[in-house]
Amino acid sequence: MGKIICAGLGPGDPDLISVRADRAIRGAKHVAYFRKAGRQGQARRIVQGMLAPDVLEYPMEYPVTTEIPFDSPEYNRILAAFYDDWAARLTDLCESRDVVVLCEGDPFFYGSFMHLYVRLRDRIKTEVIPGITGMTGCWNATGQPITWGDDVMSVLMGTLPEAELLRHIGSSDALVIMKTGRNLPKVRRALQAAGRLQDAWLIERGTMPGQRVARLAEVDDADCPYFAIVLVHGHGRRPVATEAAE
Structure with a gap:
C-alpha cells in the first residue's frame, strides 16, 4: 500500500x-x-x-x-x-x-x-x-515587519460581510485580508471606515514573477487579481510596565 x-x-x-x-x-x-x-x-x-x-x-x-x-x-x-x-x-x-x-x-x-x-x-x-504561507511571502515583500511586541494580528477573508470585516479591523493591530479580487471594494470601504486605508498595502503575486507591492489607496478596484493579499502592519504596543511607570 x-x-x-x-x-x-x-x-x-x-x-x-x-x-x-x-x-x-x-x-x-x-x-x-x-x-x-x-x-x-x-x-x-x-x-x-x-x-x-x-x-x-x-x-x-x-x-x-x-x-x-x-x-x-x-x-x-x-x-x-x-x-x-x-x-x-x-x-x-x-x-x-x-x-x-x-x-x-x-x-x-x-x-x-x-x-x-x-x-x-x-x-x-x-x-x-x-x-x-503565502501571506508570509507577501509581508516580507513589503520590507517591513508585520507585527511588533504584543500586536494582535487577524487573518480575514474578503468574503466576510462588510460589518464583520469592520469589526475585526477595528479590534486588530495588524491585518491580513485574503480572498480579495472582486471583494476589494468592500474591503476598501471597511478599511476606510476604520481609518486604516492609508496604512494598507496590496501585494500581488508575492515572491512570484510579476510581483507588485502598492498602496491600496492608489490601486483601482478592478485591478486586483486572484493572487493578491491586503496587509496592514502593526506598529507595536507600549509595554504595560512602561505605561504603569509613567
Whole structure:
C-alpha cells in the first residue's frame, strides 16, 4: 500500500520550497495538483523543471470556481462531489504506489488539500509537509515587519460581510485580508471606515514573477487579481510596565 504525500510549496518562489518538500517532488513518480480547467495551475507552475521526466501527472480540475456564489448550496454540493471523487481516485492510485499532491502555501492553512485530507486520513497513510504561507511571502515583500511586541494580528477573508470585516479591523493591530479580487471594494470601504486605508498595502503575486507591492489607496478596484493579499502592519504596543511607570 502506498501513501499520499502532500508537499507544501510555499508562497510561489521555488527557492522557498523546503528541503523535505523538494526531495519528495523530485523523487515523485506520480504527482497530483489542483488547477482551473484549461490552465496550467499555480502549483504546477511552481515546480516547473523539478519533476522527473517519466512522472505521471494527475490534474485535479475544479468543476467550478467563481461562476456561482461560493456560499450557495449548489457550490458546496458540486465541490463536495469533486473532493469525494478525487479522494476515491487517489485511494485507488495508492494501492501500489506513493502519490505526491502539490499544494501552494501551507496545506493546512486554507489549502484545498484540507478537503482531501479529511476524506483520506482514515483510508490510507497520509503525510503532510508544511510550507511557508503565502501571506508570509507577501509581508516580507513589503520590507517591513508585520507585527511588533504584543500586536494582535487577524487573518480575514474578503468574503466576510462588510460589518464583520469592520469589526475585526477595528479590534486588530495588524491585518491580513485574503480572498480579495472582486471583494476589494468592500474591503476598501471597511478599511476606510476604520481609518486604516492609508496604512494598507496590496501585494500581488508575492515572491512570484510579476510581483507588485502598492498602496491600496492608489490601486483601482478592478485591478486586483486572484493572487493578491491586503496587509496592514502593526506598529507595536507600549509595554504595560512602561505605561504603569509613567
